[in-house]
Amino acid sequence: MKDKPAARTPPAETGFSSPPCYAAEFPGHFGEAGDVPDAAAELTARLNALLEAERAGARVLAVLRDSLDSRSPVRGLLDQVQRDEGANAVVLYKTIRRLGGEASHETGAFFQKTLAIDGLTERLRFVNKGQAWVVRKIDEVLPLVDDDAARAVLENMRRSHLDNIATCDALLAEEG
Numbered sequence: 001m002k003d004k005p006a007a008r009t010p011p012a013e014t015g016f017s018s019p020p021c022y023a024a025e026f027p028g029h030f031g032e033a034g035d036v037p038d039a040a041a042e043l044t045a046r047l048n049a050l051l052e053a054e055r056a057g058a059r060v061l062a063v064l065r066d067s068l069d070s071r072s073p074v075r076g077l078l079d080q081v082q083r084d085e086g087a088n089a090v091v092l093y094k095t096i097r098r099l100g101g102e103a104s105h106e107t108g109a110f111f112q113k114t115l116a117i118d119g120l121t122e123r124l125r126f127v128n129k130g131q132a133w134v135v136r137k138i139d140e141v142l143p144l145v146d147d148d149a150a151r152a153v154l155e156n157m158r159r160s161h162l163d164n165i166a167t168c169d170a171l172l173a174e175e176g
């Protein structure tokens, strides 16, 4: 008969003597912990994309504004849009850092792309496409933002972009 030895093997000899692995009892715990940095990293990346775009916009608009005669009314309009873009870059930089992210120091490729285009009218058309892109990116990131102050920053930025798009559209309509 073989039944006696095998059936009576004490638990201590079947692998349970090593310290238990508690991680196995909380399969969700480590996964959730991993999701938090991913979400934070995604938010930082999206806000940095906006920061780089606004920095590029501020630089482009400074070039376009400075190409105009100081008496040109268009210069005043572009100056206002340029100031908005610069202010957005500053507030985005501060927001990213306040939320614990690493803020980018890069300028978006939009700067070079715009200046590669000939003519103020065509450049302004391209600027407006860029501004509409920013509005879409703000719409995408807003559902990911819990922080009230950060939401207010983005919502304000969205409004000023829509206003500035309308201003530039009106200007372009006058140009024909």
Ligand SMILES: [Fe+2]
Binding pocket: 053, 054, 057, 085, 130, 131, 134, 161
């Ligand atoms: Fe912008």
